[in-house]
Amino acid sequence: MPVVFQSKVTPLIFSSNKAAVTLEGGNEEVVKYLYVYEFGEGHMGYVSRPFIDKIAITLAITDSCQQETIRDCLMDTANEHIEGIENASTHSGYKLEINFTPANSKDSVLIQVDPKKGKHGNHFIRLEMNPNKLGSTGLESFKAAIQHITAGALEWPMFVSSGNASRLEVAVDMYNVPTDELIWDSVVTGKSHIYLSKTGSVETVYAGLPKPTKASEQYYYNKWVESQEKGTKPNFGGVHTRVEMIKKGSTQKLNKICKIDNLMSRLLIVHPSGPPDSIDPLTWELFLDSCRLRGIPNALERLPASVAGHCKDTLNARAKLTWRPDKIWMHWPNAVKQSGLLKNGPPSLNPQHIV
Structure with missing residues (x-):
């Protein structure tokens, strides 16, 4: 069963897409976001622009x-x-x-x-x-x-x-979004690994593993839990899901990374709402748990055709609100520019100013 989200959000929308989010305990934290969607009873999920979380550059x-x-x-x-x-x-x-x-x-x-x-x-x-x-x-x-x-x-x-970008990790943050409430489907075929907490909550989903011994290149996870386990200060103090995509390959030129294909389209992520009128709440929750375990298509195949159609339509409507890969990727060239990687750099410093 999905967790019940506890902290209610009072969105105060400013110019340049910023929102003051009320955390559990009453504190407020301002987040920058690309778009926002509503879920549950008055809760808001804030989805960030893409950014480079890690990059490896090789030079011949x-x-x-x-x-x-x-x-x-x-x-x-x-x-x-x-x-x-x-x-x-x-x-x-x-x-x-x-x-x-x-x-x-x-x-x-x-x-x-x-x-x-x-x-x-x-x-x-x-x-x-x-x-x-x-x-x-x-x-x-x-x-x-x-x-x-x-x-x-x-x-x-x-x-x-x-230089070549031999490994590129691109991330998107979903602020105020409980990882355990999301369901998913992978465009990339392969096995999937799902990690649960001690209480059975979904904490990490690795989708589309090319081989059992290879790491997934598309996944999402509970960023807040990761920060707690590593003892690091989270960049957002509340519920926080991070989506990451990895692109590998030794021939991708660093100065051309702004032109790579849309990595965010590898996953379909849905933050579901209430059930269709024809389905009772308990059956709906069991179906959503099946989606988290098996992925959306495999969960739909286990339903009678008359029920599956209503479920699919309901999820499709929510998918358009939750995860918008084309809208996100429109901002990828600017993310590359803002990273500063393609700037040639300042004039050389004296040796005593190296560090």
Whole structure:
């Protein structure tokens, strides 16, 4: 059975799509949103614009002298115990890994150099970062510093013009939306994994796994619960669902990511309302639980045809309100622009201003 949402929302709509949301306990928190929909008895769900939650960028370096310079400089930098720079160990396929944390940011950039396998020069250096957490000043600081910590062998414009986005994670937040109340369907075929809490509430849905041993590239989860379990401060203090899509591939140019196909269309997400007139509330709740377990099409197949049609029409009406992938993806080019990744960066800083 779905959870009962406890905190009622009093939306105060401002210009530029902001709302003051009343949390449980009476506190208010302002959220930015792209569109809003109503559910339950006077509750409002706020859906954000898309943003880059994580990106990995690889750069081909085929000149052996340049490779040696980069490798030696980064190794020396990591061993000099400079504040903000430290050795990392992610057990990945690179021989050298360091974390670079700008002084004005709480997040870091993972720098990986010298792959252990494959064509050595094609992805000689790999960067992994969350530009949203780094912030604009943190990202600009890293851009300015990369030239100094590699003795001029690397500059940020090289990544902009020639780098590949080997992994891209795009997220959308659904503020004030209980994860356990949502139902779903995956456009991508494959197996699905559903994680439940100790009380049986849905906390995470991984949909369309390509293989049993491969991770899903489309999923949604209870962001508030994740923050509590990790001991991190959530970016929203109330009920909060996050939807994430992953795109992998070593040939996607960084400067072309604004043109990728709509990732948000991989999932259909529905926040259901009350039952059709022909179905009693208990049967409706059992059907919705079947949707959460099996996905919408498989749950509909288990119903008599006369009932399935009414259920499908009701869900289709709610789907148009809940999850609007085309509307969301219209804002993707601007999300790329606002990330700051495609800016060439500020003038180089002096070495003492690296961190």
